[in-house]
Amino acid sequence: MDETQSGEFAPTSVPRTEVLLQVDHLEVSFEQPAGRPAVRGVKDVSFSIAAGETLGLVGESGCGKTMSALAVMGLLPAGAAVTGGAIMWRGTAVDARQIRRLRGRSIAMIPQDAMTALNPLLSVQRQLTEVMKIHHGMGRAAARARAIELLELVRIDEPRRVAVQHPWQLSGGMAQRVVIAMALAAEPDLLVADEPTTALDVTVQSEILALLQMLQADLGLSLIMITHDLGVVAHLAHRTAVMYAGRIVETGPTKRLFHEPAHPYTRGLIASTPHPFRVEATKGIPGQAPLALLDDPACSFRSRCEKRTEVCETRPELKSYRHIDHEAACHHAG
Template sequence: MVLLSVRDLRVEFATSGGVVTAVDGASFDVGAGETVALLGESGSGKSVTAQAILGIVPKPAGRVTGGSISYDGRDLLTAAKGLRGREIAMVFQDPLSSLNPVFRVGAQIGEMFRRHRGASRREARAAALDLMKRVGIPAASKRLDDYPHQFSGGMRQRVMIAMALALSPRLLIADEPTTALDVTVQAQIMDLLTRLQAEEGMSLVLITHDLGVVAGVADRVILMYAGRVVETGSLREVYEHSGHPYTSGLMASVPALDGPRDRLVPIQGAPPDLLALPSGCSFRPRCQYADEQCAEAEPVLRQLPDRPSTHQAACHHPEGVLTDVH
């Protein structure tokens, strides 16, 4: 069952230099109970896609200019705001800036129950305590009255997850939930998210630039570059048989613990200026396979040679990528 369906999504921002198309025709689905990872470098359109789903694209500069977003058969672009937050929740990248510094943590979590379920102060406090225990905050009863600055980065992220789960959403979007956390805490947060997903039976969308973070978690992955989806498939399909040069470049830049410990292999060049995208394939200036065809025509998503129909890439020369990498 498809819970979330994004089709030909287009999001633009008006800037002093002109109109920037931050998301350009992105399409993907998220099934009920499924974990989908949105991957890509900074500026690829991942977070803006999530903002469009949540209806929080910054205005007046930003606006959805095309496409559709449906949730459980309902049009999210016209749906009442109550649907978001109640059934779709989000964990933001920086919990310190998301939490109010002048209110106690327990009160901030409890506010969700008071505002949306009409709970009394005592009921909201009890519910907040239960959630803090569920997300693994030690001595939760003593920490209800602490302020955000009194928590470590990992504990603040747990607080944000508790707030997101307060109304038992069916879809949780986590935007770079482990950024700036050390490796051990990253693993703990990812274990927490997967455990809570199993308990709640919810769908999970993980937004990250770190392929290693989602390696043992995601069911499917979606690679974005310059606002476009460039490869999609199951975790195993994409990680073992990446068919786009951008994906293979990202894979090569991740250090392997069981491989030679030489220098990292970065992708040459830098992401393009969205105000001056190259003609044809936007990845062309950084691609070793680029030719005249790549300059003349923008590639579309298509099934990779000898791969399942679910594994697709937007590349004119996927055969070369598959042969060289694998």
């Protein structure tokens, strides 16, 4: 794949003058019944994102994308905990208590399913104003006025009418715009978008992605886009990290990663993605991805890889591939 459906890639990079979020060697583990050791769902994951930058986090379902984001947000489910690594905000390591203070105000999340994220019993206005009262201490009148402004910002027609409606009265696309407005309510620096177009039809997906791109440019936001859709990251992301079985197996500038994929898994994802400008037929990756919870001392991709050899019985580490900012975890990269 050498171009997106629009024929363009996102810019290769943005000036990395200020790194907002840096995640170093993150590990997330899950408790097990007494007598059994904890299992890891995220293993040695590292990435960073600069001001105004978009990072794409891609991979098959269950690879650890969302779990990594939930760890950063301090929203891990019961039984899961960060058991290794460090999370830094603007160069300073933060603990669970400090992450709670950052959440919403500095880092906000756009959930995967807007309809389940919104409370069906409360009006749109009530849910928006609650965010502003908590984070900005706004009074009722000021919060309501700001709620209307936010609905206008995310391009909702008749915002005053929508503000008094309940989520069950909204279409899927409208509900998605409302949760984006909620994420923007406290004026964060970083948005984490977890599959924000999954439950939407193709036309509405395009509108939501265009909206996110517009908001990022207008507000100077940084964006982590979690998705399994390579077309989305090709169009939006400056850099991309590919995850497999709980680990990052390749990372680098998006355009270079598409032109020069180093890891067999990345090449397989690209080859299996339909594209209107490619003559070759799509080709699926054989086999199934292992659960991220399985701790394999070897290369987790070896059973599906055409290049596997005996050396693949040892786990490869991320290392530079041709360029210092392009890394792959593969004994046979290239």
